[in-house]
Amino acid sequence: MRLTVDGALVDLAEEATVLSAVRVAGVELPTLCHDDRLTPVGSCRTCLVRLDGRVVAACVTPAVDGAEVRVEEEELSRLRHDAVEMIVSALPPYALEGDGELSRVCRSLGIGPQTAQGGAGRGRDHTHPFVHLDRDLCIACGRCVRMCAEVQGTFALTLVGRGSETVVAPGTGGPWVDSDCVACGGCVDTCPTGALTEPGLPIGTYLAALTRTRTTCGYCGVGCALGVLTRDGEVAGVRPAKDGPVNRGHACVKGRFAHGFLHSPERLTQPLMRGRSGLEPVSWDEALDHIARGLRAAVAEAGPDAVAAISSARATNEENYLIQKFMRVVIGTNNVDNCSRLCHSPSAAGLTAAVGLSGGTDVFEDVEQADCLLVVGANPIDAHPVVGARLLQQVLHGARLVVADPRAVGLACHADVHLRPRPGTNVALFNGLAHVLLADGLIDEEFLRLRASGLPKLTAVLGDYAPDRVAGITGVPAADLVAAARLYGQAERPAIVYGLGVTEHLHGTDGVRTLANLAILRGAVGTDHGFGVNPLRGQNNVQGASDMGALPDLLPGYGKVGDPAVRGRAEQVWGTRVPDHDGLRIPQMFAAVRSGALRVLWVVGEDVCATDPDANRVVEALETCPLVISQELFLSETARHADVVLPAASWLEKDGTFVNFDRRFQRVRPALAPPGQARTDFAIVHAIAAAYGADLGCPTPAEALAECGRVAPVFAGISHQRLDREGAIPWPCPDPGRPGEAKLYLDRFATPDGLAHLAARPYLPPGESPDDDYPLILITGRRWAHYNSGNMTRRSGNIELDPSDRLDIHPADAARHAVRDGGAVLVESRHGQAMLPARVTDEIPPGQLFCSFHFPASLANALTSDHADTVTSCPEYKVTAVRLRVIQESS
Numbered sequence: 001m002r003l004t005v006d007g008a009l010v011d012l013a014e015e016a017t018v019l020s021a022v023r024v025a026g027v028e029l030p031t032l033c034h035d036d037r038l039t040p041v042g043s044c045r046t047c048l049v050r051l052d053g054r055v056v057a058a059c060v061t062p063a064v065d066g067a068e069v070r071v072e073e074e075e076l077s078r079l080r081h082d083a084v085e086m087i088v089s090a091l092p093p094y095a096l097e098g099d100g101e102l103s104r105v106c107r108s109l110g111i112g113p114q115t116a117q118g119g120a121g122r123g124r125d126h127t128h129p130f131v132h133l134d135r136d137l138c139i140a141c142g143r144c145v146r147m148c149a150e151v152q153g154t155f156a157l158t159l160v161g162r163g164s165e166t167v168v169a170p171g172t173g174g175p176w177v178d179s180d181c182v183a184c185g186g187c188v189d190t191c192p193t194g195a196l197t198e199p200g201l202p203i204g205t206y207l208a209a210l211t212r213t214r215t216t217c218g219y220c221g222v223g224c225a226l227g228v229l230t231r232d233g234e235v236a237g238v239r240p241a242k243d244g245p246v247n248r249g250h251a252c253v254k255g256r257f258a259h260g261f262l263h264s265p266e267r268l269t270q271p272l273m274r275g276r277s278g279l280e281p282v283s284w285d286e287a288l289d290h291i292a293r294g295l296r297a298a299v300a301e302a303g304p305d306a307v308a309a310i311s312s313a314r315a316t317n318e319e320n321y322l323i324q325k326f327m328r329v330v331i332g333t334n335n336v337d338n339c340s341r342l343c344h345s346p347s348a349a350g351l352t353a354a355v356g357l358s359g360g361t362d363v364f365e366d367v368e369q370a371d372c373l374l375v376v377g378a379n380p381i382d383a384h385p386v387v388g389a390r391l392l393q394q395v396l397h398g399a400r401l402v403v404a405d406p407r408a409v410g411l412a413c414h415a416d417v418h419l420r421p422r423p424g425t426n427v428a429l430f431n432g433l434a435h436v437l438l439a440d441g442l443i444d445e446e447f448l449r450l451r452a453s454g455l456p457k458l459t460a461v462l463g464d465y466a467p468d469r470v471a472g473i474t475g476v477p478a479a480d481l482v483a484a485a486r487l488y489g490q491a492e493r494p495a496i497v498y499g500l501g502v503t504e505h506l507h508g509t510d511g512v513r514t515l516a517n518l519a520i521l522r523g524a525v526g527t528d529h530g531f532g533v534n535p536l537r538g539q540n541n542v543q544g545a546s547d548m549g550a551l552p553d554l555l556p557g558y559g560k561v562g563d564p565a566v567r568g569r570a571e572q573v574w575g576t577r578v579p580d581h582d583g584l585r586i587p588q589m590f591a592a593v594r595s596g597a598l599r600v601l602w603v604v605g606e607d608v609c610a611t612d613p614d615a616n617r618v619v620e621a622l623e624t625c626p627l628v629i630s631q632e633l634f635l636s637e638t639a640r641h642a643d644v645v646l647p648a649a650s651w652l653e654k655d656g657t658f659v660n661f662d663r664r665f666q667r668v669r670p671a672l673a674p675p676g677q678a679r680t681d682f683a684i685v686h687a688i689a690a691a692y693g694a695d696l697g698c699p700t701p702a703e704a705l706a707e708c709g710r711v712a713p714v715f716a717g718i719s720h721q722r723l724d725r726e727g728a729i730p731w732p733c734p735d736p737g738r739p740g741e742a743k744l745y746l747d748r749f750a751t752p753d754g755l756a757h758l759a760a761r762p763y764l765p766p767g768e769s770p771d772d773d774y775p776l777i778l779i780t781g782r783r784w785a786h787y788n789s790g791n792m793t794r795r796s797g798n799i800e801l802d803p804s805d806r807l808d809i810h811p812a813d814a815a816r817h818a819v820r821d822g823g824a825v826l827v828e829s830r831h832g833q834a835m836l837p838a839r840v841t842d843e844i845p846p847g848q849l850f851c852s853f854h855f856p857a858s859l860a861n862a863l864t865s866d867h868a869d870t871v872t873s874c875p876e877y878k879v880t881a882v883r884l885r886v887i888q889e890s891s
C-alpha cells in the first residue's frame with residue numbers, strides 16, 4: 001500500500017494504521033492513550049490528523065491506499081493542543097514534573113506546567129510494595145487496564161466512576177495489595193501520567209538523568225531483556241525492553257522488582273574461612289591460598305578425580321566455560337556438572353536421542369503461531385510468567401489448549417482438556433495419546449516414511465496403551481485422553497511446551513522420548529506442520545551452563561568426552577590433554593564424598609543443601625568433605641557448611657551472556673559494581689587458577705566466548721560484538737556471517753542418520769508409590785513470586801507478596817487428616833521431615849500435596865528421595881510418598 005504523509009510518499013504493509021504511516025514518514029505526532037503493545041482505542045484525540053480531508057485519530061484509523069495524510073497543519077495542531085490541554089487542566093500542578101510521557105507530550109504541544117490546575121483529593125493507594133496509585137493523576141486512558149488484559153492476561157484492573165471521575169481501580173475493589181495483581185509492572189510501565197508508579201521512580205523522576213544498562217534477566221530461563229536504571233550506585237528501577245525478543249516490553253515480578261537483594265545487609269562482601277569460631281572473615285589471598293593448597297593436596301594424594309565442581313546455571317556462559325576449562329585443563333578431571341542434572345538433563349538426553357540436539361526445536365515466536373498447544377508438566381503462569389502470559393494470549397485468541405498436569409496450574413482453567421495424570425505415570429499417558437493418534441490415523445505417514453525411524457517397534461508397544469488401560473494407570477478418563485489426542489492430532493500446527501513435570505521422574509528421559517513421539521508421529525517437528533517439542537528451562541542460564549560443557553560427559557557444544565575427535569579439537573585449542581573418561585554427576589559427587597573418594601567439592605552459585613533431593617544426605621556429604629568451597633551472594637545453607645566462602649557478584653553486576661530456553665544467546669551487562677570485595681565468578685575462577693599456578697587464558701568474557709566457539713563450532717558465529725549489534729542470536733550458529741538457526745531440522749535431523757527417532761518405551765512405575773505407611777504423594781515446584789532456593793527473592797520486596805511456604809492439600813484430604821487452612825503440618829517421608837502451614841485448595845487433586853522449595857527453613861528437600869532418572873540421574877522430585885501429622889490448629 002502507498003500513500004502520502006505531508007506530501008512524502010510512504011510504502012506500508014496492509015492493515016497498517018495511519019499512525020504507522022506517519023511514523024514511517026518520520027513525522028512527529030504525539031500520542032497519549034496509545035501503546036504499540038496494546039489495541040488502540042483512540043480516546044484521547046492527541047493524534048488527530050487529516051485523512052483525505054477528514055479529521056481522524058491516527059492510532060485507530062486504517063491507512064488507505066492512495067490516501068493523503070496531513071499532520072503539520074495549524075488547525076490540526078490546535079485541535080491536538082486543545083484535546084491535551086483539556087485533559088491536563090484537570091490534573092494537579094505536580095502532574096508535569098519530571099520527564100514522563102505526559103510531560104513530553106505537553107512540551108511537544110506547547111502546553112506549559114501552569115495548565116495543570118486541577119485539584120487533588122481522590123487519594124492514593126500505596127498498599128502494594130511495587131505498584132503505587134495516585135488517583136489524581138489518572139486520565140482514564142485505560143492503558144493500564146489493557147496492559148493487564150492484553151499482555152499480562154490477569155484482568156486485575158478496571159476503570160470505575162463516571163465522566164471526569166473515572167479512575168483505574170483493582171477489579172476486586174479494596175486495596176491494590178489484596179487484588180489479583182501479579183506485579184508484572186506492565187501497568188506502571190505503560191501509564192503515561194505517573195498515576196501508577198513504582199517506589200524507586202516516583203512522579204517527578206527525570207529518567208533521562210538515570211543510567212540505563214541493557215541486560216538479560218537473571219531469574220528464569222525465559223530471558224527477558226531488561227533496562228536497568230541506576231542512580232548513585234543503586235538500582236532505581238527495571239524496565240522491560242520493548243524490543244526484547246522474548247518479552248517484547250513485558251516482564252514479571254521477579255525480573256522487574258526483585259532486585260532489593262542487591263543491597264541486603266546479608267550480602268557477602270568478604271571471603272570467609274572456617275576457623276575455630278566457625279566461618280571467619282579473611283583476605284582474598286588467604287582464601288585463595290587455602291583453596292590452592294587444598295586442591296594440590298587432593299590431586300597429589302588421590303589424583304585429579306578427587307576434585308569436583310558444581311558449576312552454576314545462574315552464572316554466565318563465559319563463567320561456566322571457564323569453570324569447566326579449569327577442571328579439565330588445570331585439574332585434569334571431567335568432574336564438573338551443573339544443576340541441569342536436577343531439572344532438564346532428561347530433556348538433553350531425550351531430545352538428543354530423538355531429534356539430535358539438546359535444546360527446544362523451535363523459537364517461541366514460532367510456537368506462538370501454533371493452533372493447538374499441548375502444555376505438559378509446566379506451570380508457566382507462575383514459573384515462566386512472560387511465556388505464560390503469551391501462551392494465555394494465544395489461547396484467548398483462539399488456539400486450542402491441552403494441559404497435562406496433576407495440578408490445576410494457571411493455564412488449566414483455560415484448557416479445552418485438562419489431563420490430570422497421577423504423578424509418575426507420564427509415559428503411560430503419552431503412550432496413550434500416541435495410541436489414539438495411530439488408531440485414528442492422525443499421523444503423517446509420508447513424514448514417518450521419509451524422515452523418521454522406529455515406527456514398527458513403537459506400534460507394537462502402543463498396542464498395550466488403549467485408552468481404558470491408560471485410564472487405569474494414570475487416572476485420566478479415557479474420553480479425556482481421546483479428546484486431547486484428537487485436538488493435538490487434528491491441529492494444523494500443533495506445538496508441545498513442557499516443563500519439569502516431564503523430566504523430574506525415575507523415567508524422565510523416557511517421558512521426554514515418549515512426548516517427542518507425539519510430535520514425530522504428527523510430522524510436527526522439523527517441518528512447517530507444527531512447532532515441535534520445547535522445554536521451558538528453569539534457571540536463567542541452565543541451557544547455557546550445559547551448552548558450555550559444564551557436564552561430566554560432554555565438552556562445550558555437546559561433543560562426548562569419550563570421542564577422540566571431539567577431544568582432539570578441544571585439546572588443540574587448550575593445548576593440553578583432556579581426560580577421556582566421564583566425570584561424576586552431582587548425585588555421584590555427594591556419594592563419592594561420603595565414600596572418601598572425593599576430597600574437594602567446589603560449589604559455584606548453587607544452594608545444594610536447599611535444592612538437591614534427600615537434603616540430609618547432602619549435608620552429611622558436605623560435612624564429610626575435607627574441603628568445600630562455596631561461591632555465593634549470601635550465607636546460604638550450602639555456604640554455612642563450606643570451609644571457604646567466596647563473595648560473588650550477582651547477575652546485575654556481571655558481563656557476559658546467557659542462553660535462554662529457546663537457545664538464544666543474549667548479552668548480560670553490569671549495571672552496578674559488586675559490593676565490597678565481592679568478585680564476579682569469572683574473576684574468581686581466574687584467581688583460583690592463578691593461585692594454583694595456572695593461566696586459563698581468555699582474560700575477558702568476550703575472549704572466553706570466542707575461545708568457546710573454537711572448541712564448539714555450533715557457537716562459532718556468536719560473539720559479544722555481534723550480540724551488541726544484533727541483540728539475540730540462537731544457536732546453532734557456526735558462521736559469523738549468517739543468522740543462527742531458529743527453527744531446527746528443516747532439512748534433516750541432527751541425529752547420526754538424519755532421521756527423527758521414535759522411542760518404544762513401556763510404562764514403568766515411579767520410585768515411590770502411596771502405601772499404608774505413606775499414603776500421599778508430594779509434588780514440589782515453584783511459586784510465582786520466588787525463585788529457586790529463594791536466596792534472592794526472599795531478600796527483596798517479593799517477600800511481602802509471598803511471605804512463607806505452604807503445603808497445598810485437597811479439602812478431602814484435609815478433612816480426613818483434620819488439617820485446617822493455615823494450621824501447621826508435619827510432613828514425613830522415608831527420608832526426612834518438614835514443617836509447613838497448610839493451604840486447603842482444590843488446585844491439587846485428592847491424594848496429592850504440593851509445596852515449593854523456596855524457603856530452605858521448611859526443609860522441603862529433606863523429604864525428597866534419592867530416586868533418579870535411570871538415564872541421567874535427574875532426581876524424582878515430582879513423586880515422594882509422604883504422610884501427615886497435624887501439629888497445631890490455626891486460630
Ligand code: SF4
Nearest residue numbers: 217219220224252255
Ligand atoms: Fe522474564 Fe523470567 Fe525474568 Fe520474569 S523471571 S522477568 S519471566 S526472565
